[in-house]
Amino acid sequence: MFPILSSLIILPLIGSLFLIFIRSSEKNTSLKYVALFITFTNFFLSLYLWKIFDPSISTFQFVENRIWIEGFINYKVGIDGISILFVILTTFITPLCIISVNSTITYRLKEFLIAILIMETLMIGVFCSLDLVIFYLFFEGGLIPMFLIIGIWGGNRRVYSAFKFFLFTLVGSVLMLVAIIAIYWISGTTDIEKLYELGIQEEYQKLLWLAFFSSFAVKTPMWPVHTWLPDAHVEAPTAGSVLLAAILLKMAGYGFIRFSVGLFPLASIYFVPLVYSLSLIAIIYTSLVALMQEDMKKLIAYSSVAHMGFVTLGIFTFTQQGIEGSIFQMISHGLISAALFLSVGVVYDRLKTRQIKDFSGLVNIMPKYAIVMMIFTLGALGLPGTSGFIGEFLVLMGTFKKSIITAAIASIGVILGAAYMLWLYKRVVFGNLLKTIDIKKMVDLNKYETLILSSLAILIIVFGFYPEPLIKTYATSIDNFINTINVTTELSLIEKIK
């Protein structure tokens, strides 16, 4: 069988090697075309993968299993309904990032493109890997290119942010490494499929769960370890913020589903109150913080924390709706946050400021921008008819089943979300045009920006009205997933009664 997943993983890496040997010219067009060609190939390859993917099977598909370290770790990749969407999200967002560098990256373009391509390899690897060690390699490897992206091409406080990003994530991850090794010695394997079958003894689950949680909580990010995110987002160049928000955060959500809940169902149930309270704090507190932001990127960064709060909430409901909603919310947030960061990037490129008070009345001079920004704002606040609505709605539905109070508090977050997003939109787009704004500089979207932003806008609306293709892809997998959890919990209950 053609190793389609490995080719998806390796293709960007080969592309980046290719870029090294291209001599960069003044305009660097050839670099961009090569990078675009590779990422689009990858995108179409992943679409083809979606086409031949059979959503009615709940097990992993396209599995490749090769010996890597003998008698110990196998290079094992495969996808199921949950991971395929993230793979496609990754391959879709990366070319958009590369198109967006046109106006944002003015120096050392070649290195930037190489970093983005390596990032793509690692991100796809995270979503495909079916072995804990392989997962860890991809998960941690992403730190290097992201550190450089923030540090080299970032804003004024880039060094501080890059360090914070790197060290926060590393602290969380090393504990996960301990847990992974411990799992190997407890179960004799790090193969996820086998671990699902074997299960992990209850006595170990809680500690292991906490170790995994420490890593994913930092990456998600959950309150109170979210503080790296606003800094990293604000200082990263547009493409970096987009990658961070759209995909890197999703690694953690994916990790929660695949590992925390999948491997340690009993511990997950035990820790539900912890996750609920942290998620609720994230939703309410960061929404309030977002209201007070004066920097547009920071506002969106805080809104990301709040949205990811819904994701963790949904996952730990262990209901069909909750988990489906979380995944949908992640995909939709991937599109919306990418879009919002790109939109901020558009005005930042023109005026070199992100302060909300420096903008007003953009609708007068940038009508196209006002339209797409409207769609993204509405998507972010979860208006019915956008993809944002479906995710939040399903999550709240799932939460309602388990805990009415939690659902009630979480829905306050939705209102707050509407408040800060609409207020942002009002202050930036509506109102009178400020005199300080140089009209000559503030031209409307150029063709590249229109292409990127409109494609995102269309997807947000399409999935808002017709979420079926996404939900259909992962429904069976999640069904099966929840059944397994229920069976294990029941078994342990029976054992306890005995």
Next chain:
Amino acid sequence: MSNLYFIIPELFISLSVMALLVLGVFKNNSSKIIFYLSCLIILVSLAINLNINITQTIFLFNNSYLVDQLSLFIKSIIMISAFFVMFCSYNYVRVNNILKIEYPILILCSLLGMLVMISSNDLIVFYIGLELQSLALYVLASFNRDNILSSESGLKYFVLSALSSGLLLYGCSLIYGFSNSTNFNEISQNFNFEYGVIFGMVFVIVGLAFKISAVPFHMWAPDVYQGSPTSVTVLFAILPKIAALTVFIKFLYGPFINLFEEWQAIIIFLSVASMILGAVAAIGQKNLKRLIAYSSISHMGYALAGLTTGTNQGIQSSIIYLIIYLIMNLAFFSCLFMLKRKDKFYENIEDLSGLSKKHPILALSFLIILFSLAGIPPLAGFFAKFYIFMAVIQKEMYFLAIVGLLATVIAAFYYLRVIKIIYFDPEQEKFDTAMSLGLKLTLILSTSAILMYFLNPNFLNKYITNILVI
């Protein structure tokens, strides 16, 4: 005579040292030739060493000397690294006017000492080997005698090292006194749990810990690293550590294996202290050589952590750690040798400022090496730590594992700081680009080994599993 067959590499080196001395006396301006000849000698003895085939452990000279797979393997590793150390440092040595005939000869002497030390099976042979390598290293540390820092470092190393040798010798005599023998095999049979033997063992461990600069016997390392000529620092950073750690393995798992519980606590303490201090103390450093000194202290902490387990897996992981450590250090120092501008070598961290703009490839190598030293996947440094923690967690020593991993986070900070200076800071004047072939080759080989290690980690594992039959 058959005894001699197995020590041909040692014999060859000692004979060539004499021959080279004679050559140096009779031929004027022969330092260059002697330098190249010594490289050649190392290669030849490596070839001889690789050709020795044994199926079982062989004891020579009334059991005072032994040749087994492990010692042969470590000897080859030491000779390879000695070769590369000389290969890449030629330019440095020449430019700094320390290319005297004694320089390569002293390196050969210390190499010989290490080989003897690794193969020793008797306290006295071991001590002779240790002293031979140390004496040569004292002189090498102060080789740049017009430089005050270099003289200071030589003296400091000499005084402190003599002290530790004294302790070690005292330990040896205690062991002899209580177990009636200096032979490793007999010590392990003869002793009963007397405090004298334990005391002796502690003193021996202290002496060895000094050689690998484990905390709290690390004080000499930063000063000596900084003061010695860089070409000698790289030697310090690699060769004696491999040799001393191998002896550590042989001591602990040979004569003292029955005292496992006693020495385990000591080694755990050494390991934890080295990991933490190495990580914390390096943060404030401004000199790259001092930085790498602290970094090597913490690396030795990890290597020792593997030994605390008392399992085969642990020893394997320590040896893999050592090998990867030596490759990383070799790469790091080859990068240092490249920081040359008009016959002056630079070694401060600020000198790296903005390196990435004018020297993209050198900067990239630095990046790879530093991330690897920090232990970030998928580079070789990560795997080194990974195996160590595999072994440690197997014995359920979670405390050690978590402390070790948190120390890597602290350590990551100062490696990141160097990367920050290379990549994020404003650029400076360009360095020389004309480099010797040996230097380039060393850098390329070692860096690509670090980068490509993840493609086939099996290779090293298999080899080491095969040689380790304890």
